[in-house]
Amino acid sequence: MKRIQLGNTVFEGENDVYLLDGETTALVDTGVALPEVREELVDGLDEYGLAFADVDAVVLTHWHPDHAGLAGEVQAESDADVYVHEADAALVDGSETPLFTDRDLQRETFERWGMPDADRERLTAFFDAVSADLSGRPADVTTFGDGETIRAGGVELEALHLPGHTAGLSGFAFDPRAVPDHEPVAGADATEEAFTGDALLPKYTPNVGGADVRVEGALAAYAESLARIVERDFDAAHPGHRWRIDDPSRRAATILDHHRHRTRRVVGVLDESGPATAWEVSAELFGSLEGIHVLHGPGEAFSHLDHLAAAGVVERDGTDYRLVDPDPDVAALFPTTPLDDLVDGGEDA
Incomplete structure (x- = not known):
């Protein structure tokens, strides 16, 4: 397993894309669809002798452009399968419009929050300035639900639905001993690690409520997701931004207490x-x-x-x-x- 870090000046800092290159080649997330980030992903794959055309599968933690933006482009060059949770699928295949570009949804949301007109205009101008290039081309997707298994890059990934930050955000549990070129954090005692996307981050607390306005009871949903991560007691978590988390249960409990x-x-x-x-x-x-x-x-x-x-x-x-x-x-x-x-x-x- 290799981590490819990509630039990100819009959201939570450097994005992490994970390359699984066992019997097949897979990516966990892809980065945002900006030209300079696309080149970073191209260069990152090239370091391992790979290109977009070599990717067999893309496994997405959630629909946000900084995670799914390049999925359609990778698929266009490789015919890769693109996996995403059923609750986020419409925002990856283009059949649903995100808040960034949906004026009606913006108006409804900003009114509900009591946002002043001047600040609505300021936020709308920000969306107009950055969102046109973020989401990239739509992808044909294969959906999954909680508990389903995806085999990608030669690794069995168990989908864990962890909603809150988005409706369909999912982590993927795996046995680190079965991953090529990956040394388990806990050595021979390691039995389970996970990709966590933005459900668990090492520095920031993932946004809840604004990151996906479709989520009903977003904070309650996210609190349950954090409790689930604590209960699973992973040996390590590989997040969507920044660096590996070596005590994910404690980090999840800390974020949960933060919300209290x-x-x-x-x-x-x-x-x-x-x-x-x-x-x-x-x-x-x-x-x-x-x-x-x-x-x-x-x-x-x-x-x-x-x-x-x-x-x-x-x-x-x-x-x-x-x-x-x-x-x-x-x-x-x-x-x-x-x-x-x-x-x-x-x-x-």
Whole structure:
């Protein structure tokens, strides 16, 4: 297994593409469809004597352009099978339009969040500036569901549906001992590692709420995904950005606790300021935002407000949220894990 790192100045930093070149050749994710990133992927494959035409399969963790953008181009040159979870398939095969280019969905979403007109225009201008080239050409896809097995690059990959960041985000569990040119992190004791896409990242907490506005109950879904990662207790995780995670259970528990901390902060904002919109809560949590974060900030705030509303802690009136219970048991709103007492998931998680 080889990791090919690609540039990314729009989203969460360097993208990781994983090359599996056993009995066949496969890629896990592809990077964004920008010319300079395409060249980086071409060069990365060339280091191993490979080209797009040699790829037999592309396995996607989710639909976001920085992970799926080049899938169609790889397929066009190789006729590779492109695998994606059924909930994200329409955004990879082009039959559904993403928020980046869907004006009606933008208007509906920004109104729900209480976003001011000037900020809507600013975010729309950002989308117009960057989104046209990001998604690349559509791909013909093969869908999978949770628990299904995909054989790619000579490796058996078990699909783990880990929704939250997107509706169909999936990780892929595998036996590291069966992967050519890969030394298991835990040595001979290793039995299971996973590709985690953006479900688990080593530096940032993956955005929830703004990254895929299709997800109902996004924070609840993501919390359950994190608890599932803790339970599986992988020896290592190979994320969609930056570097390998050598203690994925602890990292997942830390991010889960981070969301408990953030939920308490949202309750505190409403307790101090009175009824507020997702946009206003976002301003208290994150301050002034630029670029893609103009989407991610209020989306994150909305996911927490929505989670609190589902629990009866707040009530929604139009775009405003009013605090009903100023002293909720926040811990009870999230799943528990065996590592909860060992982590501190504060705002820097």
